[in-house]
Amino acid sequence: MTVGTDSPADAGGAPPHAPKGPGPDTGGPAGTARAAGAALPEQARERTPGGSFAGLHPDDLPDGLVVADEHGRVICFNAAATRITAVPADRALGMPLDRALPLEDLKGRRWWTLTDPYGGLATRRGQPERNLLLPGGREVLVSARYVRERPTGPVRRVVVCLRGTDARRRNERSHAELIATVAHELRSPLTSVKGFTATLLGKWERFTDDQKRLMLETVDADAGRIKRLIAELLDISRIDSGRLEVRRQPVDIAAAVGRHVQVHTTGGQSPDRFFVRIRPGLPPLWADPDKIDQVLGNLLENAVRHGEGTVTIEVAPTTAGDGGEEGTEVTVSDEGPGIPEESMSRVFTRFWRGSKRGGTGLGLYIVKGIVEAHGGTITVGRGPRGGAEFRFTLPVGTPAHLL
Numbered sequence: 001m002t003v004g005t006d007s008p009a010d011a012g013g014a015p016p017h018a019p020k021g022p023g024p025d026t027g028g029p030a031g032t033a034r035a036a037g038a039a040l041p042e043q044a045r046e047r048t049p050g051g052s053f054a055g056l057h058p059d060d061l062p063d064g065l066v067v068a069d070e071h072g073r074v075i076c077f078n079a080a081a082t083r084i085t086a087v088p089a090d091r092a093l094g095m096p097l098d099r100a101l102p103l104e105d106l107k108g109r110r111w112w113t114l115t116d117p118y119g120g121l122a123t124r125r126g127q128p129e130r131n132l133l134l135p136g137g138r139e140v141l142v143s144a145r146y147v148r149e150r151p152t153g154p155v156r157r158v159v160v161c162l163r164g165t166d167a168r169r170r171n172e173r174s175h176a177e178l179i180a181t182v183a184h185e186l187r188s189p190l191t192s193v194k195g196f197t198a199t200l201l202g203k204w205e206r207f208t209d210d211q212k213r214l215m216l217e218t219v220d221a222d223a224g225r226i227k228r229l230i231a232e233l234l235d236i237s238r239i240d241s242g243r244l245e246v247r248r249q250p251v252d253i254a255a256a257v258g259r260h261v262q263v264h265t266t267g268g269q270s271p272d273r274f275f276v277r278i279r280p281g282l283p284p285l286w287a288d289p290d291k292i293d294q295v296l297g298n299l300l301e302n303a304v305r306h307g308e309g310t311v312t313i314e315v316a317p318t319t320a321g322d323g324g325e326e327g328t329e330v331t332v333s334d335e336g337p338g339i340p341e342e343s344m345s346r347v348f349t350r351f352w353r354g355s356k357r358g359g360t361g362l363g364l365y366i367v368k369g370i371v372e373a374h375g376g377t378i379t380v381g382r383g384p385r386g387g388a389e390f391r392f393t394l395p396v397g398t399p400a401h402l403l
Helices: 029-047 080-087 109-116 166-206 209-241 253-266 289-306 342-344 361-375
Strands: 001-002 064-068 073-075 126-133 139-148 155-164 249-251 274-278 285-286 311-320 324-335 377-380 388-395
Touching: 001 285, 001 324, 064 080, 064 388, 126 155, 166 209, 166 249, 209 361, 253 289, 253 311, 285 289, 285 311, 289 311, 289 324, 289 388, 361 377, 361 388
Parallel strands: 001 274, 274 311
Antiparallel strands: 064 073, 064 155, 126 139, 139 155, 249 285, 311 324, 324 388, 377 388
16 A cells, blocks of 8 residues: 655316306406416415515426316416426416316226215315325326315315326336346345254264364354344435434544555555555544545445556545635546546446446445535546546534534
8 A cells, every 4th residue: 555645188067066156257267267377476476575475487387286266276286296287378268277287097087077066065175195096007206285264164266286106106216126136136145154054953973173164254244234224224215204313533544544445455455556545634534434435435346346557545635625724635537548538427226236246236326416415416427547546535424512
């Protein structure tokens, strides 16, 4: 190891049991509904800052918003609703709600007939979110709220929220892939552990001490691999749910780098393969030492396994965050083929693998989650000698009680 230091749809009727009201005198029901739909955004804009809308326009909402009046006709159909349903807003405005949104449940039953928003129990307040189908079989997430002037009074508005299911499906696929990957990775070491322990228990007297030791060492190594996989799974769960805890303590980042390099050299790597440069003037760093070890371990393992040539680790003082707070910057680079430009945006996603040299593809995803939990940032690029270069920055992170 070298160490360097440098200076610094259109069918159907009216909604079930919609109240029958006289049509307006100007333009008929559709004309008045269009007028009401056009006026709604302006009304929303005119609310005071403390009001419900605070200047919000329905088209500003990321979810589809459809509002029907007391007669069951659509008076608001925002841009997101048009995008999700492919029904133009000017066509939907004034239509009966069940024609503007001809929804069916997954058994093919008409949803508005089943729910009957304008009839039924006067104590109902709406419908929880559920998967429903638009014409053509497109699946959407739909929830509804029934607005009444008094708790058991007639429904004056039906407010419907629409969401696409693409993001949820991607999330479900991601979870399915995670389960499949972890199950696959666990199968091999568990098979080994079970095989060796069964063999030792059944034929203990037949083996020499050296053979027994070899088997037990293999079992120990496979048990360690299982433990690491379970730890990765728990980390991913905490990162995804925003519950990754950071227990800040003073961290000597230079010493931590030295320990990880020593682990690799003790494991058979040549000391000459590593070059460590520690810049002077490093600020005191408060971070979770175990998680920083995990970040360094993953990045060095990635460089040794997938890279080539000298692995350079540089630690330097820097500024972090928008406020220019003091921080520490760590760069890990190698001299291998590097990461293709088209793949760099996917490096920190789940299951990304830079090569076929093993691994679950979860390590860099966890690294990014840990760094961001510390308030830091991490990037990937091409190093000065062509290999991959990972750079992460950690703010000082001094606990509030010490400020």
